[in-house]
Amino acid sequence: MSDFSVQFEGVSKRYTHFSLENIHLELPTGSIMGFIGANGAGKSTTIRILMGLVHQDTGTVRVLGHSMPGDQAAAKLDIGFVSEDMRLYGAATLKWHMDFMRPIYPRWDQTYAEELARRFDLKPQQKIKGLSHGQRVKSALLLALARRPRLLVLDEPTTGLDPVARMEVLSELMAVLADEDRTILFSSHNTLDVEQISDQITFIDRGRIIDSDDKEVFLDRWRRLRLVLPPDGVVPRLPGVVEVGGSGRLPVLTTNRFEPAMVSACNDLGATVQAVDTMTLEEIFVANVHSRRERLTA
Amino acid sequence: MNYSMVKSLIFKDWYFQRQAILLSLAGGALSLGIVVFGGQAGFTIGLILLVTVMVMLSAMTVLGNTLGERENQTLAFAMSLPISYLEYTTSKILGNLLIFVPFWLALVAGSLALIVATPVIHGFFAFTIIMAVEILVSTCLMIAVALVTESKGWAISAMVTGNVALNVVGYLVAQIPGIKDGMFGTAIYWNPTATILLAIEFALILLLLGIAFFIQSRKKDFI
Numbered sequence: 197m198s199d200f201s202v203q204f205e206g207v208s209k210r211y212t213h214f215s216l217e218n219i220h221l222e223l224p225t226g227s228i229m230g231f232i233g234a235n236g237a238g239k240s241t242t243i244r245i246l247m248g249l250v251h252q253d254t255g256t257v258r259v260l261g262h263s264m265p266g267d268q269a270a271a272k273l274d275i276g277f278v279s280e281d282m283r284l285y286g287a288a289t290l291k292w293h294m295d296f297m298r299p300i301y302p303r304w305d306q307t308y309a310e311e312l313a314r315r316f317d318l319k320p321q322q323k324i325k326g327l328s329h330g331q332r333v334k335s336a337l338l339l340a341l342a343r344r345p346r347l348l349v350l351d352e353p354t355t356g357l358d359p360v361a362r363m364e365v366l367s368e369l370m371a372v373l374a375d376e377d378r379t380i381l382f383s384s385h386n387t388l389d390v391e392q393i394s395d396q397i398t399f400i401d402r403g404r405i406i407d408s409d410d411k412e413v414f415l416d417r418w419r420r421l422r423l424v425l426p427p428d429g430v431v432p433r434l435p436g437v438v439e440v441g442g443s444g445r446l447p448v449l450t451t452n453r454f455e456p457a458m459v460s461a462c463n464d465l466g467a468t469v470q471a472v473d474t475m476t477l478e479e480i481f482v483a484n485v486h487s488r489r490e491r492l493t494a
Numbered sequence: 495m496n497y498s499m500v501k502s503l504i505f506k507d508w509y510f511q512r513q514a515i516l517l518s519l520a521g522g523a524l525s526l527g528i529v530v531f532g533g534q535a536g537f538t539i540g541l542i543l544l545v546t547v548m549v550m551l552s553a554m555t556v557l558g559n560t561l562g563e564r565e566n567q568t569l570a571f572a573m574s575l576p577i578s579y580l581e582y583t584t585s586k587i588l589g590n591l592l593i594f595v596p597f598w599l600a601l602v603a604g605s606l607a608l609i610v611a612t613p614v615i616h617g618f619f620a621f622t623i624i625m626a627v628e629i630l631v632s633t634c635l636m637i638a639v640a641l642v643t644e645s646k647g648w649a650i651s652a653m654v655t656g657n658v659a660l661n662v663v664g665y666l667v668a669q670i671p672g673i674k675d676g677m678f679g680t681a682i683y684w685n686p687t688a689t690i691l692l693a694i695e696f697a698l699i700l701l702l703l704g705i706a707f708f709i710q711s712r713k714k715d716f717i
Contacts, residue, residue, distance in 0.1 A: 244717055249573050251714035269496055273576040282570035287510060300502060300575060336571075 200258075201225045201347050201379035202246060207255030209241060216241050216403045219255065223379055223396070230390030230411070231383035232481055233400035239383040240279070242400065243351045246381070247277055260347055273301065276340030279351035283332070286325035290318055290335050294342070301343035309342035316364065330361030337365060341372060348372070348380045354389050362389070369393050387478035397477065401485045411477070418480045419454035420473040423447050423462060432465040434458055438487035450475075450483045495584065499577045503585035504592060507559045511593055514558065518551040518597055526604045537615075544601055545629065545660070548594075552633035553653050555593045560586050560640040561649055570717055583641060583710040587703060590637045595630075602626040610682065617679040620688040621667065627695040628663050632656025634699045638706035667691065 202223035209216040216238045223229050233239045244250040246259055248268030257264040262271035284293055290313070298304045313320055316334040324332060333353055340348060350369075354362045370393055372378060384390050390397065391411070398408040407414075417436075425431065425445040436453025451458070459469045475483070508515070525547055529540030563569045573582065605622055609615050632653070639652035667673050672687025 247574065248578075249570070249715075249717045269499075269576045269578045269581065271576075272574060275574070277570075277574040279570055281567055282574070283567040284571055285506075285510065285568055286566065292509075296502070296506060297575075300499065 199225055201260055202381065203256075203258045204242075204245075205256045207242075207245060207252045207257060209245060209250065209252050214238070214241075214403060216245075216252075219405055221398060221405060221408070223381060225379050226377055227396050228380040228382065228394045229396040229398060230387075230394030230477075231381055231398050231400065232385065232387055232390055232477075233383075234385055234485070237400045238403040239385075239400055240281075240351055241403075243279070243349060243381070243383060246349060247272070247275070274346040276343055276345035276348045277351075278333070278336045278340045278349075278353050280353065280355045282336060284324045284335060284339075287323065289321055289323050290338070291320035293324070293335070293339055294320065297339055297343065303344040305342050305344050308344075309338060312338040312341060312368070315368065330357050333357060333365065334361070337368065341368070346378060348378060350380065350382045352384055353382075354384060354386060366392055387476070387481055391477040399481055399484050401488060406488050407484055414477065414480055415474065417454050418450070418452050418475045418483070420471075420475060420479075421449045421451065421454075421458065421462065421469055422471040422473065423449065424468040424470050426466050429466050432462050432467050434461065439483050446470075450487075452480075452484070496577060496581055499575065500581055500585045500588065503572070503575075503577070503582070504589040507555075507585070507589040508593060511555050511558055514551060514554040515593060515597065518547055518554075519600075521547040521550070522597065522601045522604075526601070526608070529605070529608060541605075544605065548598060548601065548629050549632070549653070549657060551597060552590075552594050552629075552636060555590050556633075556636050556640050556649060556653075557646065559590055559593075560637065561644065561646050564644055565646070573716060579713065579716050580707070580711055582716075583707060586641055587637060587706065590633075594633055598626070598630060598633075613680050616682045617677045619682045620684055621673055621677055624667055624673070624688060624691050624695070625660070625664055627692060628660055631695050631698050631702070632660055634702045638702045641706050642709045 200222045202221065204219045204221040207216065207219040214236070219242060221242070231239055231242070241250060245252050245257060246264065248265035248271065251265050259271045260274050262268070264271060294306070294309055298306060316331075316338060318331060318335055318338065324335065327335065337353065354365055357365065366389060369380070369382070372380070380393075382390060382394060394411055396409070397411050397414050399406045422442070423431070423446070425447065427445070429445065431440060431447050431449070434449060434451060436451040437449050438452055439450040440447055441450070442448035459472065462469050522544065525540045525543035527540070528536045528543060532540055563572060573579070602623070605626070606619065609619050609622060633656070635656050636649055636652045640649040643649070668677065670687060670691075672685050673691075676683040
């Protein structure tokens with residue numbers, strides 16, 4: 197049995213105006229991966245390939261031990277999938293959807309489904325077309341969770357939700373995390389949501405994975421150093437500097453390989469370290485994307 | 495092939511098309527009633543209505559079941575279920591046919607029973623069967639085009655083509671000596687020409703559905 201629920205190896209997919217290039221992605225079983233990228237970065241295409249809905253041109257994809265897209269029917273039996281552009285049948289009620297799905301999934305948990313309906317304040321007898329956007333997302337999430345999937349794939353599930361609905365959805369996801377065998381892939385351009393629930397982070401930009409690691413590693417190794425240079429001083433050359441901002445004698449260095457020893461190294465080179473700022477995931481993401489794009493255009 | 499999932503998807507489509515099915519049944523019964531009790535004029539009007547109801551049902555089910563899934567963005571939900579795209583295609587073809595065919599069979603049987611019960615139009619027996627199967631060909635054309643192109647425009651074009659073809663085929667079949675000769679007679683007849691025409695129509699149905707399966711199996715993007 198593989199330790200990875202999802203494995204992409206050298207996956208590429210080309211469209212006329214967009215291409216996904218050489219994607220390598222490994223999602224350890226039991227982990228929660230935040231998949232972050234700007235709109236159009238390739239998150240949804242990657243997830244559609246994962247689900248077997250889009251076939252890759254090259255490379256191999258294995259999901260829960262199944263080769264995709266060939267074994268997609270078997271793989272999807274253990275996957276709960278919710279995406280921003282997924283709609284339930286408007287003319288049917290939530291109860292109809294629950295009754296429809298119950299015989300399909302052997303692990304369907306009706307008690308849990310009803311409990312989720314109460315927790316999300318959903319009325320199973322209400323038709324889907326009468327629900328608000330937030331209620332529809334919660335309904336889709338309920339249907340994905342009640343099948344007790346081994347892998348939960350969420351493609352921008354919180355997009356368009358009001359703050360209360362977003363918090364309710366995220367809280368439920370955090371409750372789901374109690375099950376250590378369940379693996380979650382959570383894609384979003386909202387880094388705040390991802391930061392709250394993920395333990396692994398992958399950044400994607402313009403069809404390429406640009407970084408992937410533990411969340412804590414990201415937060416530990418990315419720092420902004422605010423320096424004060426002596427007159428005629430030069431910006432010290434430090435490892436992993438991806439961006440130099442600020443101005444004149446007050447440069448701000450963004451590094452992705454921060455170590456405490458850097459502070460003394462700066463002092464030795466004549467620069468005074470005024471502050472070492474931690475960075476949010478959003479700042480890390482933006483700096484990462486900018487530095488990569490600058491490297492590409494250089 | 496996961497037949498249990500295919501069955502679930504077909505039942506789902508039936509559930510969402512139940513109003514169209516009931517409406518069509520009512521329309522079909524009304525048309526047959528007009529044919530039976532409407533006299534000379536009613537016979538023609540009833541037959542036209544009958545064909546219209548059949549075309550309407552096939553259009554509503556194909557547009558609703560097949561294209562509606564994409565238009566209403568429920569395709570992602572359907573495809574998140576444990577099915578392959580070929581199973582999805584099978585469910586759509588069978589689902590549409592299983593909605594249309596029983597209805598079609600009932601109306602064709604009603605029409606044939608009417609012909610059998612009315613000696614003066616016995617000659618229409620072979621022509622009616624050939625034209626009824628032609629309606630089935632048009633429906634299969636629309637199903638195949640809707641599945642393959644996933645476009646409402648193309649599906650409507652296929653429907654229009656099917657309807658135009660229905661008139662053209664009707665005119666041409668009525669000119670074929672083997673059919674024309676007995677058409678206005680008072681005896682029920684069937685001959686090798688009618689068998690050949692019927693075989694061509696069924697071959698066309700198999701070809702259309704086969705092409706749809708073939709193209710679907712080679713598709714790489716489903717959403």
